[in-house]
Amino acid sequence: MEGQPVQPAPEETPRDANPANVGLELFGYVGIEAVLDQMRIKTMKTGFEFNLMVVGQSGLGKSTMVNTLFKSKVSRKPTGPSYEERIPKTVQLQSVTHVIEEKGVKMKLTVTDTPGFGDQINNENCWDPIIKYINEQYEKYLREEILISRKRKIPDTRVHSCVYFVPPTGHWLRPLDLEFMRRLSKIVNVVPVIAKADTLTLEERAEFKKRIQKDLKAHGISVYPQEDFDDNSDDRILNNKIRDKIPFAVVGADKEHQVNGKRVLGRKTKWGIIEVENPAHCEFPLLRDLLIRSHLQDLKDITHNVHYESYRVQRLNESNRLALSPINGLLGKDEVESDL
């Protein structure tokens, strides 16, 4: 580690530069960057948590998709002929937690499934149980955070990302889709995907995507990655590329087949094998990269810094008005600020 080239401190610092601070030149190697390794070791020891929610009508391949994403039987699908009878009459939420490990990195993965969503004849307010669940997780975290003697590491059950499955009609987003996404994009990171995309040709896919993007913009729905939270110009360029491709057209499969001598995950049909991990066939790799390989930490950060904070502000203001009502005229300056 010795003898690294020294770079003089640039005039501008990468983050909020305080003009009162002095940028100093280092005359030799100090070893500050060893803090990165320290951080890496520490986080590998404590492990990560990730909570994913999948929402969509039954039969769109949600459970298969989750299994394909995490390459394991994370979501248990009910199999057997009695399945058709088991469509629940109401929206239920089922959470399953697993611990998966890869190359020394432990991750506690919680997948929340929502069978029954959008399956009834009258689907009014079918998003209510989901919103309630998400807010309950925020509430749990808030309660832990407010305690006097807090735990060292507060267990994080907040939903970090909600993957919404859009049925591949090829036309436009349905009113149910719009309503749901509009409400949920305010409290959680929503990632819309076109499910079972093997029923659309590539041109139909492109058309559908354009229409969906227009629809989302027209209704003011900001899905992940949200434009307001781009940190710097590099992020913006990267996220713009992603935003062009949203929603991803995905195909899920958990069976392996033989293609050109290799075993690949795919769906076998009479007219060919759709390779899930082939970017020419479907955009599953893009979804996986976004969710896991590149933006997982970002999803968690936005959930913590943005969505959780706005829930907290709202909640504390609410309970303040209740708690402080006997004391008159005590509008603190914080309350006034939050009303702005």
Added chain:
Amino acid sequence: MAATEIARQVGEGCRTVPLSGHVGFDSLPDQLVNKSVNHGFCFNILCVGETGLGKSTLMDTLFNTKFEGEPASHSQPGVQLKSSTYDLQESNVGLKLTVVGTVGFGDQINKEDSYKPIVEFIDAQFEAYLQEELKIKRVLHNFHDSRIHACLYFIAPTGHSLKSLDLVTMKKLDSKVNIIPIIAKSDAISKSELTKFKIKITSELVSNGVQIYQFPTDDESVAEINGTMNAHLPFAVIGSTEELKIGNKMMKARQYPWGTVQVENEAHCDFVKLREMLIRVNMEDLREQTHTRHYELYRRCKLEEMGFKDTDPDSKPFSLQETYEAKRNEFLGELQKKEEEMRQMFVQRVKEKEAELKEAEKALHEKFDCLKKMHQDEKKKLEDKKKSLDDEVNAFKQRKTAAELLQSQAQQAGGSQTLKREKERKNNPWLCTE
């Protein structure tokens, strides 16, 4: 409206599921690290020690740079803390370093209160963070964390034992900050004296119950090195920013007529050990300890002091900030009420006194009137008497003139008889009037 229910079923415990292929979340630590690099790190060091022990020089040597500042004088009236923030950059890692030094520590004649400004400063940093955390609209991830992560306590190289000032200060600080004691200017101590000194210091610290920072030994990768370093505490350091040519390399050293002390030579002093421990191995742990142990302790004490308790889980959460404000306002209201009461009492007393005085005045007036009246009466009496005497005098004069007139008439009538008769007559009126 469609009736909705939530039925939630959590998977039995958390079983470990095997992966059948490469998923890719092993990049998670890298994602986290990249984000932190973009965000930047901050590290705050507090240097406590008497004036002239080489605190600023050691900071310069540790971070290989020249911080501003001139040496402080010895005639400070009290202990003050001077803090300066610097932005250091090494390859792609940016560090916001805050160095706080004590000015005038140990210079006063009466050192009883020397530790107070230091404790107050540390508490103020915790308070600032707590306030930000309690706010309703907060920006915690962009907040400039000014809590002290490490406190380097400079021990004077006497060679005997710790001074009582050192013991008292360290005892006050050990529950608030990570203390790393170091022996400053250790080129004044010989090697044999140094081992004895170190043993004496550690035994004194232990016997007085001072908890200094122990390098963590729970992680295998650093357990060994941290364990050996723990045995070398307190580090005997020498600071120098001058470079001298030794052999064929330029090294930081101090030159004496009898030899040269090399700063980075492990045989000469423990500077390299300090740098390793402070920066290269344990910086993250220091920050974590500050946040999870010292800050949580401060927060707990502060909130309990204000009367908050952890209520049972069914009750609603409340904003600590608002209730804190409410309690403070309540307290201020009470103060105001008390003030009002006191004011009222004061006014009442004044009124009473005034009434008393008025009465006294009235009495005086009455007396005065009385006396005046008496005086007038007497005056009148005297005048009356005077008048009556005047009347008498007048009457006498009249008789006198009348008598003289008669006398002159009698003389004109002539004769001694008349004289006699006059004499008799003179006598007679007298006789008659007698």
